[in-house]
Amino acid sequence: MHCYCVNEHHQPLEKVESAQPQPQGEEYLIQVKAAGLCHTDIHLWEGYYNLGGGKRLNLADRGVKPPLVLSHEVTGKVIAAGPDADSSLIGQQVLVHPWIGCGECQYCVHGEENLCIKPNQIGIHRAGGFAESIIVPKAKYLVNIEGLNPSEAAPLACAGxxxxxxxxxxxxxxxxxxxxxxxxxxxxxxxxxxxxxxxxxxxxxxxxxxxxxxxxxxxxxxxxxxxxxxxxxxxxxxxxxxxxxxxxxxxxxxxxxxxxxxxxxxxxxxxxxxxxxxxxxxxxxxxxxxxxxxxxSYVGTVEELRELVELVKSKNVEAIPVTEYPIDQVNQAMQKLINGQVLGRLVLKHAV
Ligand SMILES: [Zn+2]
Ligand SMILES: [Zn+2]
Missing domain, CATH: 3.40.50.720 (NAD(P)-binding Rossmann-like Domain)
Known part of the structure; x- marks a missing residue:
């Protein structure tokens, strides 16, 4: 499989070939269909947040450094399950909840995994949707989107x-x-x-x-x-x-x-x-x-993502305008976002 990778900050993403990951334990393998591009991806690509007054929050200080596989807005199909995972989910169309925590700190224990002090978020700390397939650690991070358009549903994971x-x-x-x-x-x-x-x-x-x-x-x-x-x-x-x-x-x-x-x-x-x-x-x-x-307010919990997907399905909430790009044009798409020429959301499509 291949991914489009940040090997160096401020440099174009590079296509990298690697072996397809195999799900272990309770993990699932997702074949990526659509991967949204968010402003956070631009900050990750640049390597810092501007805190004002000339101060920067460097992502390397938080353990986030290249190589990075960006995109935390991922939809796709479950194509494999680890030996301890639920194999009946294979074939399901899903949206991935990316705001994954350690599962052990006080925030994770009380259902606020998005505030985890040792986060393991998809597209930030672990590989995201600019790859052909990705590993998701547990079933609870998979939200069924049967009936929704995968490109329109992807932005629900972050923007939504x-x-x-x-x-x-x-x-x-x-x-x-x-x-x-x-x-x-x-x-x-x-x-x-x-x-x-x-x-x-x-x-x-x-x-x-x-x-x-x-x-x-x-x-x-x-x-x-x-x-x-x-x-x-x-x-x-x-x-x-x-x-x-x-x-x-x-x-x-x-x-x-x-x-x-x-x-x-x-x-x-x-x-x-x-x-x-x-x-x-x-x-x-x-x-x-x-x-x-x-x-x-910083992203949301997996319960909120499930509520949101339900609201979108039951009230037929119209999706934000989405512009699709093939994944091999990811660098052009990023430049568009940097230049502020985007109405709605850019989504990178994988050829599946
Ligand atoms: Zn985002
Ligand atoms: Zn935690």
């Missing part, structure tokens, strides 16, 4: 569960207050469609790109605003009778978070998912006096 888990943090307030979404990229459109399916009050979409805002309007946003507008804060406060109560920041830089904090109304709840990077000066009295909740 990240937005779903973030939106769940707002609780039932989504039924009473519109959610302001900052960033009309892949995650923004996913959030918009999920809110429609979750009987939410509505979505106000913000972005710096008017074309993306026009698409958001078509997809059901009740209002859109260009966050470069001079009076964006006052417009937002007018639309929401004093300031938004629920804000999802999918950009995660100084501009987006300061916009969220400056515009939030009383009792404002800001959930930050974006990882573009930067730092902020924060006026502390605003937090208790308004009072504000600023919360981070």
């Amino acid at each position: 569960v990240t937005t779903y888990s973030a939106l769940k943090k707002f609780g039932n307030k989504i039924e009473h207050y519109p959610v302001v979404i900052i960033g009309a990229g892949g995650l923004g459109f996913m959030a918009l469609k999920l809110l429609n399916a979750m009987n939410a009050k509505g979505t106000i979409m913000l972005d710096i790109d008017d074309n993306k805002l026009a698409e958001a309007k078509k997809a059901g946003a009740i209002a859109t605003l260009n966050s470069k507008d001079e009076n964006v804060i006052s417009q937002l406060q007018q639309m929401t009778q004093g300031g938004p109560r629920l804000i999802l920041d999918l950009v995660g830089n100084a501009d987006s978070l300061s916009l969220a904090i400056s515009s939030a109304g009383r009792g404002g709840h800001i959930v930050v998912c974006g990882l573009i990077g930067g730092e902020l000066n924060l006026s502390i009295p605003l937090i208790p006096m308004r009072p504000l909740t600023i919360q981070g």
Whole structure:
């Protein structure tokens, strides 16, 4: 089999031939059909996150270094099972839950494997979907997607569960207050469609790109605003009778978070998912006096991924727009994402 591998940061992915892995114990072998490309893949390819103020979080310090097989948004078919695994799953079309932990730390034991201190995540710490076939350690990480399009389902593993888990943090307030979404990229459109399916009050979409805002309007946003507008804060406060109560920041830089904090109304709840990077000066009295909740959200749990797949199936949630590339064009696809020329999600297709 072959994979497309990061052998060196900032260098094109290289095609590498290797022996097909054999599932051991409770493991499964998945023949990859579709593998989504996420901004995290770009950070992994670059080798660091920008923390702002010239500081970097180097991935090598966390044990993540080349060679890397990227893509944590993987769908495919179960083609083999280890001797202690359930062989009746062979042939099933699955989405792989990539946010795998050690299984032993306090987070893993209490069902928050996505927060594990010794993670073993697919496409990050272990081989991901830019390979013809991959090993998944246990049946609980396989989600049946029979009836869904494999390319459209792949992004549910990251873009999907990240937005779903973030939106769940707002609780039932989504039924009473519109959610302001900052960033009309892949995650923004996913959030918009999920809110429609979750009987939410509505979505106000913000972005710096008017074309993306026009698409958001078509997809059901009740209002859109260009966050470069001079009076964006006052417009937002007018639309929401004093300031938004629920804000999802999918950009995660100084501009987006300061916009969220400056515009939030009383009792404002800001959930930050974006990882573009930067730092902020924060006026502390605003937090208790308004009072504000600023919360981070990082991917999601396997239970949340199962709930999400159920929601998508039962409410027929329309997938985010997906552009397919053959896997041998993975370097061109990455360049497109780096250049910001992507509406929705890029998915790499394997020839199977
Ligand atoms: Zn991702
Ligand atoms: Zn753990």
